[in-house]
Amino acid sequence: MKRPRMALVAAAVITALASGVHGRDQQDADLQFQLGTLLFEETRYREALDAFRKAVNAGSKSIAVQARMGVIKSALRIGEFMEAQKEAATLKQQEPKNADVMAIHADALWSAGLFDEAHQEFADAVTLVPDLSRGRHGLARALASQNKLDEALNEAQAALKLSPRDEEIHHTVGTIFERMRRYEQAAAAYGNYVNLLPNKDRGDKAAWSRSQIRFLRSFGEREPIAMEDGIENSLHTVDFRVVDDKVIVKARVNGGRAQDFVLDTGSELTTISRQTASNAVVRPITYTLSAGVGEVGLRGLQLGRLDTLEIGALKLSNVPTLIKAPALRGIPKRETESFSPLGLGLAMTIDYSTRKLTIGRKLPDEPAEFKLPMRHHRLSMVRGLLNQRPTYFVVDTGGEVISISTTTAEELNHDIPRKIALRVYGTSGWDRDAFLMPGVDLRFNEISYKNFAVVVLNLRAPSVLLGFQVGGIVGHKFLSPYRVSLDLDRSELRMSKSAN
Structure with a gap:
């Protein structure tokens, strides 16, 4: 009543x-x-x-x-x-x-x-x-x-x-x-x-x-994101290569052939294409909402479960996955497979100089030149100062540059003599309003960028889905000079200059 x-x-x-x-x-x-x-x-x-x-x-x-x-x-x-x-x-x-x-x-x-x-x-x-x-x-x-x-x-x-x-x-x-x-x-x-x-x-x-x-x-009695007995606390190291500022590793889905996966900590879930899902007999269970950079904004995608995901010697069972179906149209490249150790509840160290990626439930507490407090709310973020304004940035190994949201840019009240338009596309299509903002000061503890140019993106859709304003994104340009550890247990991002 x-x-x-x-x-x-x-x-x-x-x-x-x-x-x-x-x-x-x-x-x-x-x-x-x-x-x-x-x-x-x-x-x-x-x-x-x-x-x-x-x-x-x-x-x-x-x-x-x-x-x-x-x-x-x-x-x-x-x-x-x-x-x-x-x-x-x-x-x-x-x-x-x-x-x-x-x-x-x-x-x-x-x-x-x-x-x-x-x-x-x-x-x-x-x-x-x-x-x-x-x-x-x-x-x-x-x-x-x-x-x-x-x-x-x-x-x-x-x-x-x-x-x-x-x-x-x-x-x-x-x-x-x-x-x-x-x-x-x-x-x-x-x-x-x-x-x-x-x-x-x-x-x-x-x-x-x-x-x-x-x-x-749908998981029933299956243990989600399970590891084989005896390797729960082990570290697993694999080689990677860098293509177009993307970190690429080899992985197998349901025991199939090894194929390229992008290391993408800007995504919550392991992601596969419709073709891979068909080849590996990964059946969609339901639909979910996804959001990313691009004019599509919120996007409905299929949600399924991998029986196994193998990355080097690491074998995980019952892995939640997004299936990119329906696929985006009108973008210059095919949507690729990707995974995020953080989305699997795992920590990771990526050494860009040696091209080695290490994954495990726990990382050793190693010394580092820079230690940044990290928070994880669906995605991992670190705090920076943008023109002295506190701003949290998503740590995105799948991204290429350092970017900020249009909302953050507006709050800076930064004088822009002219907007330099950019052609940018993301997981939700083209962002036709993207532009370059020069002349900002950015600092992450002792890591400093003076009079720096950032890319401004429309992050409205992911902000609404996450429940807070996404301040910005740090990608390959920020991370690649370092050996980087994203340590969930200690809520810490550790960075040391690469040897090379």
Whole structure:
């Protein structure tokens, strides 16, 4: 009976708004706030955002604060990150010691890619109010991004006890279980998330979750991303070659012939073409959403499972894979096979001078010239300073240059005498608005680029899918002078100048 009752209440609110209360500002604001709350619960976030905006100027301070929180929550759900950040900053100025405000301000910081600042504020909010579910949920995400999965799960489950009907927390629990390779429990958590949504919700996140449940349950009793007994803690080293600034290794799918795979840490999953899937008898299980650079934006692709993936002596079983079907049209090169050790839960060291790639569950703690803190939220990222602005960059061995997003470029307020247009294509087709931005200063701890030219890309689609603004991407140009270790266990990117 809940949904019909809510529909009647919403109808009553709409009727009241249409029948002459417009002269009474306080009543108007109260009704708009009620309407926004109902629309938000119905996952009609854009309409809820409009209603909350109208309620922000309520005479009642408590209603105004709650309405502004509604604006922030609604904006975050639909990827309007800039508005969420602006409103959260205003709210924090008004209520600096309010734990609920601190938690939602931290959510907005997270959406800006300011993960360190968000992590600290989530912790501060929980210190102030230990039973703050949104604070504990934020801590769970932050800890998971540092690969502290057990601690993250504890925080997420504590948040669930406090707010068992908060569907977003169930979703976060699902992502943590999935990273732990506990697929049945992940599917159950995603199921709880979907069950708390209105039946008519057909949003991207709900569709993705339904698809993911089907996929995870298809594993049954199979151990995902399994290694043979006795090699769980071993390191595996293979040769690679570099072609057009891409790192290429040989791999076998389902015991077939060795073929070229691109090492692509900018992708979450192992990826194969439709032809390879057909040759290796890899059957699609369901569809999922993917997003990358290019005008297509969000892209539906098939999701399947490899029986085996062999890279040198390393043999993995039951490997999730994206099948590039339907294939992109109108791009200059055929879409290639690729894999990311990080997406398989593995760490890696790539030595560009010796052309050796080492993969394993754990890496030795080796000395390095440069050590950068790294966070992993579906993709691995490191923090840099772009004209003194903190910015997180995806570490992408499949990328070629150093690039920033159009949103990041706009926030820099950098004077550009003229735009130098570029022809760029990515996993979602051509980015026809790409251009070169010269004259920026970029620093990663002691690694510095002065008066440097970066490529500006439209990263709106991957940002919305990830739930935060992707600041930029560092690819081959940044990585290739070094011996590079991406260490998930220590949440660290280690770099030392190559011998040659």
